Amino acid sequence: MxxxxxxxxxxxxxxxxxxxxxxxxxxxxxxxxxxxxxxxxxxxxxxxxxxxxxxxxxxxxxxxxxxxxxxxxxxxxxxxxxxxxxxxxxxxxxxIIDAGVEIVLEGGYKEVSILCTPFTAKSGDHKKKIHKKDKKIKVNVVGCELLCPMIEKGWETIKNRDDILDEYMSHVSKDSEALLLACTHYPFIKDEIGKKFSGEIIVPSxxxxxxxxxxxxxxxxxxxxxxxxxxxxxxxxxxxxxxxxxxxxxxxxxxxxxxxxx
The missing domain is CATH 3.40.50.1860 (Rossmann fold)
Structure with a gap:
């Protein structure tokens, strides 16, 4: 090569x-x-x-x-x-998994939430990798079945997009200091997510x-x-x-x- x-x-x-x-x-x-x-x-x-x-x-x-x-x-x-x-x-x-994990570990957070696809949520990979190095960090994982296909189709064209995002964000811990966007589609709606979360939003790109x-x-x-x-x-x-x-x-x-x- x-x-x-x-x-x-x-x-x-x-x-x-x-x-x-x-x-x-x-x-x-x-x-x-x-x-x-x-x-x-x-x-x-x-x-x-x-x-x-x-x-x-x-x-x-x-x-x-x-x-x-x-x-x-x-x-x-x-x-x-x-x-x-x-x-x-x-x-x-x-x-891209390790990139997000490293940012969380270097951030000094006590609690973080993770938005991801159902497959990623079920795997538990982020939580396992974070706890392998620091078991004290509380990790809250939220699987979002609809966000990726909605963004792919055209976020602005989905009439009930705000209600759907509200539903997923309702599962994000209020004590989370940071929110990791663990699907590369989610940065496309980072501003919308940011309106519903007061902490730091982590994009691992x-x-x-x-x-x-x-x-x-x-x-x-x-x-x-x-x-x-x-x-x-x-x-x-x-x-x-x-x-x-x-x-x-x-x-x-x-x-x-x-x-x-x-």
Whole structure:
């Protein structure tokens, strides 16, 4: 693998664009290939075996397109498939779970809440990893079945979105000093969530990208070119809606999005 190869980013759909945004900011000279599995979203209600198969297909596509490392920019896929992917692929692959955990551990909090998909909530991974290093931190996990597909469909188009968000936020402990957004879709509605939570809101994207940088540096794979890198977008489902939302979040126009069958 050579330094000029691309970084691959995979997600169940639109959510990983929040990680991509941080990636572009920290490493603007890197070329990136983004794949959103919009045909099979949401991952949060699927089995571990299903998620592994879906993620492996994307990873194989990214490797065929000469990616030097891959970011699993999806909490659900990171829990279900990261170890499996790392064992079956010969390039560096990082997930996003540890990034969120590290921010919580470094924050000095006594109590935190976590918003995530049902799969992530059921796994208990965040709580286990936090308590492995600090059992004193109280962790409250809230699984949100509807938020990811609502954001993917178009948050502003959902008439009862505020009521649904209120219901999930009602399960967030009032004593929580911080709220970890443990689904990469949730930063798209960070402002709305912030209106319903008085503490700190944790978005782990930047910390995840710092791990990507460290991994590339340790493997001598940082791109040394001076010019701005390129970003290619691929989706397995509908193109136009993804393009519109990605452009809005990235504050860019005329991004190229291609449909692929995996």
């Amino acid at each position: 050579v330094k000029s190869c691309s970084i691959g980013v995979l997600d169940s759909g639109l959510g990983g664009v929040s990680v991509l945004k941080s990636l572009i900011k920290l490493m603007p000279n890197e070329d990136i290939i983004y794949v959103g599995d919009t045909k099979n979203i949401p991952y949060g209600g699927r089995t571990k075996e299903e998620i592994r198969k879906l993620a492996l297909r994307i990873v194989e596509f990214l490797i065929l397109n000469k990616c030097k490392m891959i970011v699993v920019a999806c909490n659900t896929a990171s829990i279900a498939a990261l170890d499996y992917l790392q064992e079956n692929c010969n390039i560096p692959i990082v997930g 930047d910390e995840c990208v710092r791990e990507v940088y460290r991994t590339l540096r340790e493997n001598n794979l940082l791109n040394e070119k001076k010019k701005k890198g390129t970003v290619e977008f691929y989706v397995t489902g509908e193109v136009d809606s993804f393009k519109e939302k990605a452009e809005k979040f990235l504050k860019q126009k005329n991004i190229n999005v291609y449909k692929i069958d995996l």
